[in-house]
Amino acid sequence: MKVPEALGARLSRFGRARGGGSTGVTAPVRSDRRSRSLAKRLRPGDIAVIDHVDLDRSSAEALLEREVAAVLNTAVSISGRYPNLGPQLIVEAGVPLVDDVDPEVFARVHEGERLTLDGGALLRGESVLATGTPQTPESVAAAMDAARTGISAQLEAFAANTAEYLRHEHDLLFDGVGIPAVRTPMEGRHVLVAVRSRRHREDLVALRPYIREFRPVLIGVDGGADALVEAGFRPAVVVGDFDGVGDRALSGGAELVVHADRDGRAPGLKRVRELGRDAAAFRGAGSGEDAAILLADAAGASVIVVAGARSALEEFLDRGRVGMAGAFLTRLRVGGKLVDAEAAARLHRRRLSPWSLLALAGAALVVVVLAALSSPAGAEYAALLTKRWDLLADFAYRLTGLFT
The missing domain is CATH 3.40.50 (Rossmann fold)
Structure with a gap:
């Protein structure tokens, strides 16, 4: 397929280097003018072709959820009417975004065929099917700043x-x-x-x-x-x-x-x-x-x-x-x-239940008792308590004997 003169002029304007072979993304291409409808058919690694002026956050999230390899938009992703959030999400995710792609791309590509996106050009082998304007975090940020004025x-x-x-x-x-x-x-x-x-x-x-x-x-x-x-x-x-x-x-x-x-x-x-x-x-x-x-x-x-x-x-x-x-x-x-x-x-602050507090107090008491028993003074106190307990038990036994 020969490159049309107008297409070739656009290609040179976007500065694509033809000399060293393709270094872009090669993947199946799926297209739909409605991004949400396309998202249902996308598979991880696909190149998505859409027609969506002012790409919104929700549509961008639907595309990213499908793990697309790249997004080609035949419209302008940020028209300047307001600071829409979709393009920013896409470029921040590291997914190539190409704007203002030739609308004929919908007729030129076949569903699921493997094509290559190199910079702003969509290729079938060495033939250029369409070109557009690659977006970067810097270009999206500049467009967002301009859109905020409106x-x-x-x-x-x-x-x-x-x-x-x-x-x-x-x-x-x-x-x-x-x-x-x-x-x-x-x-x-x-x-x-x-x-x-x-x-x-x-x-x-x-x-x-x-x-x-x-x-x-x-x-x-x-x-x-x-x-x-x-x-x-x-x-x-x-x-x-x-x-x-x-x-x-x-x-x-x-x-x-x-x-x-x-x-x-x-x-x-x-x-x-x-x-x-x-x-x-x-x-x-x-x-x-x-x-x-x-x-x-x-x-x-x-x-x-x-x-x-x-x-x-x-x-x-x-x-x-x-x-x-x-x-x-x-x-x-x-x-x-x-x-x-x-x-x-x-x-939100998690509230402690009474049982949790009792368990905490019991655990602290066990730690204190074990620490006391492991020391020399603690052993003496334990022996004293044992002796006192024996005396108390003997007294109780004698007292009950008086009534039996």
Whole structure:
């Protein structure tokens, strides 16, 4: 295949050295314009080709979870509208990220064929299929700094989106319309909502003492249910559209709540029924994480801890137009009972039970007695106590003899 003139010009512009052979990544290539759909088909070591403007954190985590070898984006990963977090996660993980790749790459590559990514060029043998702009930690950091200057405009859009979301989801947020009743008792109990992300493992490890003491109701949100199972826990409820959760979590006896669209469509219900299970439907436009939080709040949970997600400003902006409004209003609705996993781990202090205190006192007493007996003075005291005990026993024997 001959290199088109325009493609060759781009190749020379990105400075690819053709002289010393390929030193890039050679791996199977899988492509899909939707990064989340592609993540389901990816295998470890694949090169992922996507079309995703402003690559968000959640999509980047889904790609990294599949252990991709490289990511090619036919769009711009950071457009400058707001500081989205996806590209930073990818480059910090050491995964090559190439932006603004020729969109014809979707037609030129075949699913699963082994190609080579060398710098900014995707090769089939010596033929160049597409080129793009390789991103580095420095270029991503510079783009993020530039994007932060536009936060004020994004906050204005955020306010407008929040008002729009509130208008459509008023009944859900204030009256609980669409929230199903669940059998799992949560009234007055702690609830832990697990969301799968790059940080869910460290959150669950940090929360182990809290989980052992408070025994919270465990709710897994899609892949968060798998995360709980992998950590050795058993989710009581699984919430989501069920396209990113394994059969083991769905078939483990947990109560299932499928996240449906506002019009009632629930594609995940088909999969649940194929497994011989049934599920309640949660109708709402927010995310599965929002649905799980609202579900726990409606069921009377006293404390709701979220593992695998954060609530910083950039996290809200990174969720997109509808997602950020839903996340913000959900947290506003739940109020002070919602606690971040990192905060819960820091604030938690394991309380000692009375039996633990008695055991500690007994152990200390044994140590003192053994230390005393091992010294010369301790031996003398032991002999004296033994003599006194013998005298006391003899006196008791004589006293009882007077009455027999």
